Amino acid sequence: MGGGIQRMLPVTFMLGFLKKLSRNSHHRRLLQITVLLSLIWAIIKRLKKQRELQANPARGLPLPPGPWGWPIIGIMPTLAHGYPQKIITEMSKTYGSVMSFKLGSHLAVVLNDFDTIKEAFAKSGDKFSDRPKVTMFESIHPAGAGVVLSYYDNHWKENRRFTLRTIKKMGIGKAAMMESKISEEARFVARSFDEQGDRPFHPTYFTNLAVANMINSLVFGKRNDYQDPLFLQAISKMMELFKVFGVGAANFLPNVMKYVPGSQFRQAMKIVKFFEEKWYGPQILQHIETFNANNIRDFIDHYLLEKFFKEGSIHYQDFPAVLGAVGDMFGAGLETTSTALDWVFLCMVKYPEAQAKAQRELDKVVGRYRMPQWGDRHNLHYVMAFLDEALRWSAGGPFGVPHSPIEDTDFRGYFIPKSAVVIANLHAVMYNPEVFPDPETFKPERFLNEDGKFVKHEHVAQFSIGRRACLGEHLARMEIYIIATHILHQFTLTAPGGNTDSIRTDGIIGLTKNPHPYKICSIRRTDTYDITEIPMDLLSDDNNNNKEDRNNNNECKHGAR
Incomplete structure (x- = not known):
């Protein structure tokens, strides 16, 4: 009884004190401030308590x-007011190489330097090989399908082994087989650039078409015309999907955004439905209907063949997995x-001395009378340095695809719960001034040794690191090299009117960092082997329309090399 009275006395005293304070306006204002500060203090204490409770009490970490x-x-509002990769990199100066914060309802753990990322993703076995359970991943990706977004389980291991086997069978890792396909597509890109005449144009349009067609030829066994309306719509939808895949509310406020009309989540679902009903879906069903184990045409057939040998038949139930x-x-x-x-072409335009x-x-x-080949790269030291510097300087994949621990774990003295979203800050790796002095400056020479030879640097981690790094890195690098060198050989790329200041060097963050839309002029180089002499029936006649209009445009008439 006495103890209860003693506990009540401070409360009684406080109530009396507050009653006196409220009798005049000055005291009332003081009371309001006191209550507000107390509320803020209570919220902070509550958040601190929740954070402490999240730590693993058994390990005491x-x-x-x-x-x-x-x-x-x-901290989503903080990241929304600027460039997330730069904001997080600046935070790392305070919190170190391993830090954490809340993104909506998810705990994010960010790894901020190369050694830390390599230790987590490459040297720790499968400790961080899972994918986080975020709404966008789960909703657009069928369970047990694919490799990139799948959870780390037996399905993923089986799919990864299959993908690696198929890459080998299709010769994707063999330079000779892939070079001819990529070179063919590079000819279409060059022809498209040439057809623009004196008219400034967006190179992004043609790079998307070229890369998508390379994937088409591997997956569906055919390429599409650059004027095919459905093909163009599919590419547009795919690029739109990537834009809503960044660090956004659709990922990290899952239980809210899925019900908000017009939200990124709803947009993504509409795009996925388009691919199922209009693009991937019909072509996959056609492959299932026409499958012949004795005539394997492409990646889909290889996938179906695997199913055929395993189960003895092909079923429409296989559709979601394919x-x-x-x-x-x-x-x-x-x-x-x-x-x-896109970034490579932007660098050519923005830095004309490096292009020259x-x-x-x-x-x-x-020379001027044959086209560059994949084997030439061993003697094209500055060109290779230019391409790697473009990858580093652009940091086009600033965070890669998020990882997650396969179970509650510890790392460098910290507790990392299984539910955490583990992010590799690849921007910080490629902009580390201790590794790349003056990182904001575009400088291909940083990849050349004293003898002027190209030196590859593992910190150019555009394709991520470790077990879940991009399986297609070799193919991607070959595509970038062949298309870029074909264009460099045939054209000088310039800014309209020669105004390089119009080319922005910052970017737009989605799943990757894209350049702001920009236009270029492609000026034909003289005394050159004409790569653009390809059969006209492979290109739409629409390309030849408006030639008279293009010749009247003076923005691109300022000299050529």
Whole structure:
């Protein structure tokens, strides 16, 4: 009884004190401020308590340090006011190589340097090989299908082994087999550039078409005309899907955004439905209907053949699994490679001296009367340095695809729960001033040794690191090299009117970092082997329309090399 009275006395005293304070306006204002500060203090204490409870009490390890965020939404408002990769990299100067914060309802753990990422993703076995359970991943990807977004389980291991086997069977890893296909597509890109005449144009349009057609030829066994309306719509939808895949509310406020009309989540679902009903779906069903184990045409047939040998027949029930595998091929290949090419062309235009130096090396090594080949790369040291510097400087995949622990684990003295979203800050790796001095400056020479030879650097981690790194990196690098060197050999790319200041060097963040839309002029180089002499029936007659209009445009008439 006495103890209860003693506990009540402070409360009684406080109530009396507050009553006196409220009798005049000055005291009332003081009371309001006191209550507000008390409320803020209570919220902070509550959040701190929740954070402490998340640590594994059995191991006695804390979560990685990091900034406090708002209830429910975490630090998402902070990331929305600027470039997330730069904001997080700046935070790492305070919190270190391993830090954490809340993104909506998810705990994010960010790894901020190369050694830390390599230790987690490459040297820790399968500890961080899972994918996080975020709404966008789960909703667009059939369970047990594909490799890129799948959870780390037996389905993933089986699908990865199959993909590697298929890559080998189809000769995707063999330079000779792939070079002819990529070179053919490079001819279409060059012809498309040439057909623009004196009219400034967006190169992104053609890089998307070229890379998508490369994937088409592997997956569906055919290429599409650059004027095919359904093909163009499919590419547009795919690029739209990538834009809503970044660090956004659709991923990290799953229980809210799926019900919000017009939200990114709803947009993504509409796009997925388009692919199932209009693009991937019909072509997959046609493959199932026409499958012949004695006539394997492409990636889909290889996938069905695997099913055939395992189960003895092909069923329409296999459709979701094939859909996921095909989605992987397009998702993994289109955005990363086409974005990289966009940045390469932007660098050519933005830094004309570097472009001219690369062209001089091409002329010396290759000459003017044949096209560059994959084997020439061993003697094209500055060109290779230019391409790797474009990948580093653009940091087109600033965070890669998020990982997740396969179970509650510890890492570098911190507790990482299974539910965490583990993010590799690849931007910080490629912009580390201790590795790349003056990282904001575009400088291909940083990849040349004292003898002027190209030196590859493992910190150019555009395709991520470890067990879940991009399986198609070799193919992507070959595509970038062949298309870029073909264009460099045939054209000088310039900014309209020669105004390089109009070319922005920042980017737009989605799943990757894309350049802001920009236009270029392609000026035909003189005394050159004409790569554009390809059969006209392979291109639409629409390309020849408006030639008179193009010749009247003076924005691109300022000299050629």
